[in-house]
Amino acid sequence: NPAYETLLTRTDGPVGIIQLNRPKQLNALNDQLMDELSAALRAFDTDEAIACIVLTGNDKAFAAGADIAAMARYTFADVYRSEYITRNWEALRHVRKPVIAAVAGYALGGGCEVAMMCDLIIAADNARFGQPEVKIGVIPGAGGTQRLPRAIGKAKAMDMVLTGRMMDAAEAERAGLVSRVVPTDKLMEEALAVAHAIAAQPRLAVLAAKEALNRAFEAPLAEGLQFERRMFHAMFATQDQKEGMAAFLEKRPARFEGR
Ligand code: CAA
Numbered sequence: 001n002p003a004y005e006t007l008l009t010r011t012d013g014p015v016g017i018i019q020l021n022r023p024k025q026l027n028a029l030n031d032q033l034m035d036e037l038s039a040a041l042r043a044f045d046t047d048e049a050i051a052c053i054v055l056t057g058n059d060k061a062f063a064a065g066a067d068i069a070a071m072a073r074y075t076f077a078d079v080y081r082s083e084y085i086t087r088n089w090e091a092l093r094h095v096r097k098p099v100i101a102a103v104a105g106y107a108l109g110g111g112c113e114v115a116m117m118c119d120l121i122i123a124a125d126n127a128r129f130g131q132p133e134v135k136i137g138v139i140p141g142a143g144g145t146q147r148l149p150r151a152i153g154k155a156k157a158m159d160m161v162l163t164g165r166m167m168d169a170a171e172a173e174r175a176g177l178v179s180r181v182v183p184t185d186k187l188m189e190e191a192l193a194v195a196h197a198i199a200a201q202p203r204l205a206v207l208a209a210k211e212a213l214n215r216a217f218e219a220p221l222a223e224g225l226q227f228e229r230r231m232f233h234a235m236f237a238t239q240d241q242k243e244g245m246a247a248f249l250e251k252r253p254a255r256f257e258g259r
Contacts, residue, residue: 001040006033009040012192014051014199016044019058026064027057029085029110037114038091045095051199051206053095054191055118056102057111059126059184065109068136085110089142092117098198098210102191103127104184108166113142116151119210121177122191123169124184129177132164150217151177202240203258 001009008019018040020027027033037055044050057063066085074084092099092114101107101115104124112129115121131144139145140161149157152175160167169181182190198206208231215224235241240256247254 001043004036004040006030007036007040009044011050013196014049015192015195016047016050016053017192018044018053018055020056020063021058023058023060025067025069026061026106027111028064028067028069029114030067030070031082031085031087034085034088038088041092041095041099045097051097051203052195053097053099054102054188054195055099055114056188056191057105057107059104059124061105061111062101062103062107062127063111063114064106065111065132066141086141089113089117096207096210098195098206100191100195100198102187103129103178104187106130109133109140109144110142113140113144113147116143116147116177120179120194121172122187122194123172123178123181124187125169125181126184127169127172127178127181128166129160129172130164130166131161132166134162135164148177151175200256202238202244202254202256204238204240205235208235 006020006022008021010017018037020033020037022028022033041053044053071084078084099118101118101121103115103121104127106128107115108128108130109132112131131140131148133140133144145161148160156175159165167175167177169178172178173181180190212228212231215227219227239259243256244254
């Protein structure tokens, strides 16, 4: 899409692909990139033809964090007034279709936080995750202190956030930050295979499953269970539930229509 200067976008059938593209700055996130990213996500989210979104960077960096060059001279008043970098975080959170982060190379600071805002992370074996903000006199500002402990537990999250150290792909997989690790040259192939597997499922069930799963991180257990139960019941109002169960019983492939 020529409207974007810091992103490349394309589609692969029902999969929308967004590539962060400021390679000289290791895809450091500035306001332009974040504005474009939220616009691109919104465009795919509202595009009927798209069922799943993959967000990626390049082999060297997913994103090395917020743009320090842009940020260095900001005062409290500047960032508080403008919501520098952070003004788009909610946009990412409100994408309703599944978003897969395909991470190779550095995912640091805001880059790690953007990856964690996605629904799942697939890592290349050269991926490095970290929240190094403390080393430059700030703290994670886009969910790092909240999503990282939910993903990897308090001890490891404190270790990462307080020392600023990086975690390699193997450790990230052991810790539960990423769902799989693949050779770097197979990263997009694997991410697209997962995206296509999701895109082949009944669309309403996928939306409802994502919504229900996210409740696990935002609501008390009783409320999450209640929400899940209601969404489960709601699926019985869909055509794809009738088709999916009939196809199973008739031992034939299902033909889902997304309604
Ligand atoms: N912001 C701006 N520019 C960055 C950047 C960043 N976060 N990360 C890398 N770059 C730039 C470098 O300045 C360098 O530019 P020049 O070629 O013009 O000098 C270029 O990208 C390549 O980087 P390096 O030469 O440093 O590459 P390297 O391979 O030696 O090191 C690295 C790679 C370890 C990732 C190192 O670049 C680094 O530590 N980057 C900063 C990581 C960081 O601190 N991120 C957190 C930012 S704060 C944040 O994100 C706040 C928040 O929560 C919202």
